[in-house]
Amino acid sequence: MTVISGVSSDKTKIVKFNKMMRKDSDSPSWKANISDNPLVEAFPESIDIHPGLQSSPIAPAQVQSTLSDLTFRKRTRRTVTYINVPYCETRCLYCLFYIKPYRNKEESKAYADTLIKELQLWADKPIQQNEPVHAVYFGGGTPTALEAADIERVIKAVRQYLPLANDCEITYEGRLSGFDAEKMEAAVQGGANRFSLGVQTFDTKVRQAVGRRSTKEQLVSQLSRLTRFNQAAVVIDLIYGFPFQTMGTWKEDLAISRELNLDGVDCYQLRVFERSPLFKYIANGKLPAGPNHELRALMFAEAVQSMREAGWSRLSISHWAANTRERNFYNYYAKTRSDCLAYGPGAGGNIDGYAYMMDRTPDTWKKAIEEGIKPVSMMLEPAPHWQLCRAVAEQLELNFLDPSRLAAEFTPQLLYVFEPLVENWTKAGLLSPIGSRYELTVAGQFWQGRMNQHLLNQIKSLL
Ligand code: SF4
Structure with missing residues (x-):
C-alpha cells in the first residue's frame, strides 16, 4: 500500500x-x-x-430571527454577491432555473425599484457594510431582459450600497438575443466589467431544437459588437450533450470561440434533469437523446486539447481565459468557503455556513420588500464539516x-x-x-x- x-x-x-x-x-x-x-x-x-453533506433546515418560524442575527455578524471571509433577475423571454427546454416570462417595461421598472429597496434593507447592517465584496454576479433568468435604463440603475445601485473591493468583478449575465447596443452601453455605463453570455452552441439547428432563438450569424455579430466596447471581459458558456450535437458541431463551437475576440469560455456538460421539458421531449420521442456518455467524455477532452493548443489558460475545471483580463472570480469563489450575499427572487446565498434561498415568486418577494422584510423561503443550518467540504471542492476546482x-x-x-x-x-x-x-x-x-x-x-x- x-x-x-x-x-x-x-x-x-x-x-x-x-x-x-x-x-x-x-x-x-x-x-x-x-x-x-x-x-x-x-x-x-x-x-x-x-x-x-446533509444540513438541517431551520424551522420556518425561526428563519427571520436567525437571519436577523446573521445581519449583525461581521463577515470574515472573501465575499461574493449574487443577484437574481427572474425573467426570461422564452424558456429553454433544458432549464431548471426558469421562473417567469418577461412581459413589459413596467415589470422591468418594478423589479429594479424593488431590488434597489432590497439593497437598502441591509445598507446599515454589519453583514452588508463592514468588509469588502469581491465579486458581484447578476444572473438568472436573463438579466439582459431588463430595459436599458433599469440595467444601468441596478448596477449603479450595487456600487452605491455594497462596499465593493477596488478590483471587484461585476458580471452581467444574459442572452445575446435582445441584448442590443443600447443595453450594452447601459451595462457599461452602470459599471459592469464582465459579461457572461449563454451561447451554449453556435449551431443554429441544435440551438433552436432546445428553445434558443438566435442563429449562428446573429450570435457572431452580437459578440463582435460587444467585444468592440473593449471595456469589460466578455465570456461565453458552451454546453456539450444537446440533441443533434456531434463532435463536428462541437469542434466548430470551439473553433468559433477561439476566433472571436473573447476573454474567456466555460465548457459544461449538459445534465438532462427529469423535471426539465427536455427530458419529456426525449422520453416522448419528440427529440433524439444527445451524445452518449463516451462521446460526451471525448467532447470534454476535445475542449481541453483545443484550448491548450490555442494557448488559453486554465482557470478551473471548466473555465479557460484567453488573456489576463478574465479572472473568473465569482464562479470560483462561489464554490469555495466564501460568504455569498443574495438578492432578488430565487437567489441563493450563504452566510457563515448558513445557506438560504430567497422567495422565488416575484410578486411575494416585492410585497415583502415593500414591507421591509427580506423574504427568505428556506434556510439551512451549517452542515457538519462544511468548511472542509468546501476546501476539498476548492482544490478540485483548481x-x-x-x-x-x-x-x-x-x-x-x-x-x-x-x-x-x-x-x-x-x-x-x-x-x-x-x-x-x-x-x-x-x-x-x-x-x-x-x-x-x-x-x-x-x-x-x-x-
Ligand atoms: S435564458 Fe437561461 S434561465 Fe432563461 S430559460 Fe434559458 S437557460 Fe433558463
Missing part, C-alpha cells in the same frame, strides 16, 4: 480503517475501474448527485487534490480516510502525483464531480 505522498502514516490505523471500509463492501462505489480508457470507463455512467494540506488545516484523520481513494484513483489514471499533491488528469477532470462526491462521503466517516 502506498502512503499519500509527502506524509508519514501510522500503518496500523490505515489497515484498521481500510478493513472497516471493506466490511461495507468489497467493491465500494469510490473504486474506479483500472482500464486503458479511464476517461470513459473509470466509473459507471450515471448522473452525479450534487455533492454535499485541478488538484492535496490531502496533506487538508489534513494540516483540518484533521490528520483525513489522510486515513482519503488514502485508499487516492491510491486507487492514481492507479486508475485519474490522479497524477506531483510533489506532495496530486493533479487531476484529463480523465480525472472529467470525473471531478463524482470524485468530489466520493471524498465528501468519506468525510462523513469523521462525524
Whole structure:
C-alpha cells in the first residue's frame, strides 16, 4: 500500500480503517475501474448527485430571527454577491432555473425599484457594510431582459450600497438575443466589467431544437459588437450533450470561440434533469437523446486539447481565459468557503455556513420588500464539516487534490480516510502525483464531480 505522498502514516490505523471500509463492501462505489480508457470507463455512467453533506433546515418560524442575527455578524471571509433577475423571454427546454416570462417595461421598472429597496434593507447592517465584496454576479433568468435604463440603475445601485473591493468583478449575465447596443452601453455605463453570455452552441439547428432563438450569424455579430466596447471581459458558456450535437458541431463551437475576440469560455456538460421539458421531449420521442456518455467524455477532452493548443489558460475545471483580463472570480469563489450575499427572487446565498434561498415568486418577494422584510423561503443550518467540504471542492476546482494540506488545516484523520481513494484513483489514471499533491488528469477532470462526491462521503466517516 502506498502512503499519500509527502506524509508519514501510522500503518496500523490505515489497515484498521481500510478493513472497516471493506466490511461495507468489497467493491465500494469510490473504486474506479483500472482500464486503458479511464476517461470513459473509470466509473459507471450515471448522473452525479450534487455533492454535499446533509444540513438541517431551520424551522420556518425561526428563519427571520436567525437571519436577523446573521445581519449583525461581521463577515470574515472573501465575499461574493449574487443577484437574481427572474425573467426570461422564452424558456429553454433544458432549464431548471426558469421562473417567469418577461412581459413589459413596467415589470422591468418594478423589479429594479424593488431590488434597489432590497439593497437598502441591509445598507446599515454589519453583514452588508463592514468588509469588502469581491465579486458581484447578476444572473438568472436573463438579466439582459431588463430595459436599458433599469440595467444601468441596478448596477449603479450595487456600487452605491455594497462596499465593493477596488478590483471587484461585476458580471452581467444574459442572452445575446435582445441584448442590443443600447443595453450594452447601459451595462457599461452602470459599471459592469464582465459579461457572461449563454451561447451554449453556435449551431443554429441544435440551438433552436432546445428553445434558443438566435442563429449562428446573429450570435457572431452580437459578440463582435460587444467585444468592440473593449471595456469589460466578455465570456461565453458552451454546453456539450444537446440533441443533434456531434463532435463536428462541437469542434466548430470551439473553433468559433477561439476566433472571436473573447476573454474567456466555460465548457459544461449538459445534465438532462427529469423535471426539465427536455427530458419529456426525449422520453416522448419528440427529440433524439444527445451524445452518449463516451462521446460526451471525448467532447470534454476535445475542449481541453483545443484550448491548450490555442494557448488559453486554465482557470478551473471548466473555465479557460484567453488573456489576463478574465479572472473568473465569482464562479470560483462561489464554490469555495466564501460568504455569498443574495438578492432578488430565487437567489441563493450563504452566510457563515448558513445557506438560504430567497422567495422565488416575484410578486411575494416585492410585497415583502415593500414591507421591509427580506423574504427568505428556506434556510439551512451549517452542515457538519462544511468548511472542509468546501476546501476539498476548492482544490478540485483548481485541478488538484492535496490531502496533506487538508489534513494540516483540518484533521490528520483525513489522510486515513482519503488514502485508499487516492491510491486507487492514481492507479486508475485519474490522479497524477506531483510533489506532495496530486493533479487531476484529463480523465480525472472529467470525473471531478463524482470524485468530489466520493471524498465528501468519506468525510462523513469523521462525524
Ligand atoms: S435564458 Fe437561461 S434561465 Fe432563461 S430559460 Fe434559458 S437557460 Fe433558463
